[in-house]
Amino acid sequence: MKICIACGMPMKEPADFAMGDTEKDYCVHCSRPDGTMQSYDEKLDSFTAFIVRTQGLDKTAANHAAKNMMAKLPAWK
Ligand SMILES: [Zn+2]
Numbered sequence: 001m002k003i004c005i006a007c008g009m010p011m012k013e014p015a016d017f018a019m020g021d022t023e024k025d026y027c028v029h030c031s032r033p034d035g036t037m038q039s040y041d042e043k044l045d046s047f048t049a050f051i052v053r054t055q056g057l058d059k060t061a062a063n064h065a066a067k068n069m070m071a072k073l074p075a076w077k
Contacts, residue, residue, distance in 0.1 A: 005075040006030035006043055026075065040076055 002011045004027035011017050011027050018024040018031030026037045029046075038046070047066035051057055057065065070076045 004030055006037060006073060007047070008069070008073055030075075037075070040070070043076075044070065 002022075002025065003009065004011055004025070006026045007030050009016070009027050009029065011022075014020045014022055016027050018026050018028055018037070019035040021035070024031075030038050030043060032038055044063070044066055047070065048059065048062045051062035051065050052059060055062070055065075
């Protein structure tokens with residue numbers, strides 16, 4: 001099983017992969033509509049919004065948490 005290099009999500013089904021392509025190293029949530037991987041800034045924005053929504057942190061704290069999480073992922077090393 002692969003893990004998305006950009007967000008750490010396990011990718012089990014072809015539908016989890018960018019464009020449904022199991023050769024890709026990143027998931028459907030980390031790809032743009034054209035199938036390329038999102039940039040660091042795009043991912044940081046969406047991660048921050050995700051943390052605000054799911055954990056109720058304010059934007060500054062969520063942004064900090066998102067940076068910490070992304071620092072552990074291979075795509076952003
Ligand atoms: Zn991902």
